[in-house]
Amino acid sequence: MSNIVLEAKNIIKHFYDPIDIKVLNNISFKLSKGEFASITGKSGCGKSTLLYILSTMDTNYEGHLWIDQIEMGHKNEKALARVRNEKIGFVFQFHYLLNEFSVLRNVMLPGEKLAKLSKQELEHQAYEKLKILGIENEALKKPNQLSGGQKQRVAIARALINNPIIIMGDEPTGNLDKKNGDIVFDIFKELAEVYNQTLLIVTHDIDFASKTHRIIEMEDGKILNTPSLSASI
Amino acid sequence: MNLKLLYEISFSLLMARWKQTLVAAIGVTFGITMFVALLSFMSGLNGLLDGLILNRTAHIRLYNEIKPTAVQAVDQYYNNPQQHNFIHSVKPNNKGLKIRNSEAIIDALKKDNRILGIAPKINTQVFYQVGTINLTGSINGVDVYEENRLFKFGDYVVKGNYIDLQNTPNSIILGIGAAQTMLVNIGDIVNITSINGNKIPLKVVGYFQSGIQDIDKVQSYTSLKTAQKILGESNNYLTDIQVKLNNILWAPEMAKEMQRQFDLDALDIQTANSQFETGSKVRNIISYSVGITLLIVAGFGIYNILNMMIYEKMDTIAIMKATGFNGKDVKRIFISIALSIGIFGGLFGLLFGFGLSVLIDNAPFETASLPTIKTFPVTYNPLFYIVGIIFSIVTTYFAGYFPSKKASKIDPVVIIRGK
DSSP states (O other), rough: TTTTTEEEEEEEEEOOSSOOOEEEEEEEEEEEEEOOOEEEOTTSHHHHHHHHHHHOOOOOOEEEETTTTEEEEEEEEHHHHHHHHEEEEEEEEOOOTTTTTHHHHHHHHHHHHHHOOHHHHHHHHHHHHHHHHHGGGGSSOOGGGOOOHHHHHHHHHHHTTOSSEEEEETTTTTTSOHHHHHHHHHHHHHHHHHSOOOOEEOOOOOOHHHHEEEEEEEEETTEOOOOGGOOOO | HHHHHHHHHHHHHHHHHHHHHHHHHHHHHHHEEHHHHHHHHHHHHHHHHHHHTTTTSEEEEEEOOOOOOOSSEEEEEHHTTTTOOOOOOOOOOOOOSOOOOOHHHHHHHHTTTTTEEEEEEEEEEEEEEEEEEEEEEEEEEEEEHHHHHHHOGGEEEEEEEEHHHHHHHEEEEHHHHHHHHHOOTTTTTEEEEESSSSSEEEEEEEEEESSOOHHHHEEEEHHHHHHHHHHOTTOOSSSSSEEESGGGGGHHHHHHHHHHHHHHEEHHHHHTTTHHHHHHHHHHHHHHHHHHHHHHHHHHHHHHHHHHHHHHHHHHHHHHHHTTTTTTHHHHHHHHHHHHHHHHHHHHHHHHHHHHHHHHHHHBBBOOTTTOOOOOOOOHHHHHHHHHHHHHHHHHHHHHHEEEEETTTTHHHHHHHHH
8 A cells, every 4th residue: 555645553642731631542544645634623622632643743642653654653853853854744823934034945944954955956946836835926035024824825835845745734724814714725725636745634624624635523532434545535 | 064054043043133142242252351361460460479589589599508417426426226315405517608619519510401500699798887887788799690691680770780790899789778778879889897897898889679678678789709808708709509490390309419419408499489389379260260250150141041042932943843853953053052152252252351461461550669560460371362262162062051952852742732
């Protein structure tokens, strides 16, 4: 099954503070290449917690996680950082752009860290990504000169720079108005359908979720609908 | 490539907070400036104070000390361990102050290449006759040229020329205190009575000021020949042989060696003036501890600013970690911020420290007791500058280390989810 991008098996997560709560209870599912999936559920159902485990940033869990068919459980901090750098693109509710750098440089930073391309090639790549998102004209501005919607698009461009195998989003439209939210959704859709990009988006926006190809609904740390592959696409 | 990227990020973070960074750097600059200036000044002062004594003191002084014979004759004769000799009222023996066979000793010393120079001397008590009053004093008969070469005699002759002592027969350079008491001017004649009763008139050719009043009141200088004449002794009469070595540290050992070789008493400078070394050491400790204190205070400033910067840049750190920078990268970024503050602050500190030293060096400092000193003494020692920059780098590294470690441990999930 070479087209499985991400697989989680029996993931269990406890919060111990203030009391022992089992936030995630035996989560298992698979995500294939090109899928545009959303995780939905009520606030506190553990959907964000799951995303951060899947993103390798949270390593305190039980169970198994494969990204690009490689087991993540035994890797150290440095190796996980490398995985995030190379294989995962992130879009958060907040844009997290660095105001000290230009838009272009913000997009380039993860690529510079990866250091696979020369600076010129990387700059070209960054322009390409900005072009996909329709903001190539803003490349040389500072992030604080942009509108909220534009900033979020820059953040998406940054997520794309290393051509990740999966893009993860945590409420990427949560801070945006309806119009900008729609733009971001359309971009995600285009990425999935035109560029065959795998996306996994956490959202509580039912509207947004319903338009994605696959909905993973969660309640009380469990996935409600059976995570069969046939349910998708 | 990766390091360059990290340095670029550090630089941008630094520039984004350039005012605070500047304050931190000024803290370091101030610390290093004071450190360098203080050490330069202190060691200049040490050099001056030591020089007061050390320049004028022989490294080894050979002389005859009046003391009882170490082994009494009776002990040599009856040295049976079964018996014990009791001798009452032992007196020192009178072998005289004269160094016997002085010419041969001087010849032998001149051949030793560890020795920089030799200045023979005659030291004797005299009375200065002023009207009906006799003032006690002491006269040093010296080899004028050697005394000047080895012990900077000329520096302390404040009026008149020291060479006249050699050129004018029966001349004397009076201590300035003695001259003032006797109310004599240059060119006047003073009458001297030696301890064995000889009366000799001497012509005053100069005043001498050592800076130590008690000495200036009693001490005077004549040439060797004049001193021999005062005492009525032959021209090989000497009481002291002053030896200056190429390295002052050899003195204690060579003193012992000479004592054995020539059967004379030999006093090395370290034994004679041990209090000066102690003084220098204490002053050095004070200046180092003040300098280090200043730097530690500056270090706390850097620590604070980095902590604040990390607090402000939590988001930046979180996103960098999320997008693939590892903890070590983050640590490196903040340590390089701290180090660049330390290096630039330190370099400016060295520059200002040098400037301040020059300023002190040129500040007028005139005191009656130190006739040769016109400005404050300052030493320019490259070692202080090297130590200064090393200190600044080390303190800023440690000041940056703990905040950086904290930054590297930041959990991006906590920050991002907290929004």
